[in-house]
Amino acid sequence: MLGSPEDLDPFIEAACAALGLPADPAFKPAIRANLIVALRFGADVAAFALPDDAEPAPIFRA
């Protein structure tokens, strides 16, 4: 788990570099803040136990 929000900065820099995305220092606080929300939400969803064969629907149908 993260100690402080800034712990994400090396990940942000490396991931942006790998994808060729701009990592302007001026962008970083907002990227970090948004990433924290997405990771928190994603972790909460991933913590919901589902069996291995609970596959996503490839073409979703309501």
Added chain:
Amino acid sequence: MDHWSKASEIAAAVSAGEASAVAVTQGALARIAALNPKLNAFTATVAPRALERAQAVDAARQRGETLGPLAGVPFAVKNLFDVEGLATRAGSKINRDGPAATRDQPLIERLEAAGAVLVGALNMGEYAYDFTGENLHDGPSRNPHDLTRMTGGSSGGSGSAVGGGLVPLALGSDTNGSIRVPSSLCGIFGLKPTYGRLTRARSFPFVASLDHLGPFARSVTDLAISYDAMQGPDADDPVCVDRGVQPVAPLIARGADGLRIAVADGYFRQGLFPEANEAMSRVTKALNVTRDITIPEALRAREAAYVITATEGAALHLDRLRTRANDFDPAVRDRLIAGAIVPASLVVASQKFRRWYRERMLELFGEVDAILAPATPCTAPSIGQQNFVLDGVELPVRANLGLYTQPISFIGLPVVAVPVPLSPLPIAVQIITAPWREDIALRIAYTLENMGIAAAPKPLL
């Protein structure tokens, strides 16, 4: 016949020869010219084309032809719909450098085939990643009931144009709430149909897993007529299923008697401002609803929708983020860059959860026919307002206006947003039904409209 006339009234008058489509179109264009400087709803008008189309409608009537159900009805579309001759800007600075569209979006073609007249394109939040109706490049669309307040987004111009009486009908898109939030804040009716019902071909996408298109109007009848005109399969949209047209307009007057209706509790009762509680109370009392129902894991559903939105949206815009980062609204750009680097495992978990959640929701619709829930936590916030307090917690307005809409569009359920005309500002309630049962949601909405509980309040402009 005036600027507040409903689409059905205009069509009846034009069909009967009591009004000309040209005069109606000229009236709409004049009102747009007079009021758009205040409302900032339109980003383009297409007057020559509109007048030509209106002349064709009048000529058809003079030849004795039977006119379509939307004869002479002016309408406008969110500027992510392709309109022949216009660049599809999708609220962005970047896209306006692109080529002009060579063909209209199919829903425009279908509405015009029913006699309607396209008059222009509407303001929206950049790339639809927005719940406020604000736009850095075009300025904010403004709420017709208070010009200092938000329209809601991202279909902000659609809400402003219909709520302000510039047009009786508009189209928008809804990925996480972008039809229902502006309907609520601008006090109009909105229909987000079942995922896959209305073709999205030739519209600028946002999140393919979640994108829907649908209508806004000032009456339930107008929603039903326009929706019927737009139904039908389209091979150009991979999720627009090969499903026959199921007309709803003949069904809406059947009433709500016998329908099993419940109110969503738990998640959907948290964070409500008093006005949202008042709107829910009026609707539930009018319908004599006494049953509560729990939508399971609604918070996780919202979280999963958030993850899918951030990541699919980022994938869509990856090249533009690389090459034109400074031409985005920073608030959109930085969310998209964050979305681009979210681990894929979390996206897959969200899609797996989506299937589980869909199955639980379908079980609920074995017990009830419709579920009521608030559309927004509050009436329209002020333009520029960054935060509000929900249940004692300060949260960003931009991300949280769609708190109650996201868990519903996440699995593509149809919803009618019905406006409750509270003073000084309106607010809507969601009527949610099982997939493909738009008819039931519209029947309940029509019942509420006839009781005077739901109505589009007329603004003083």
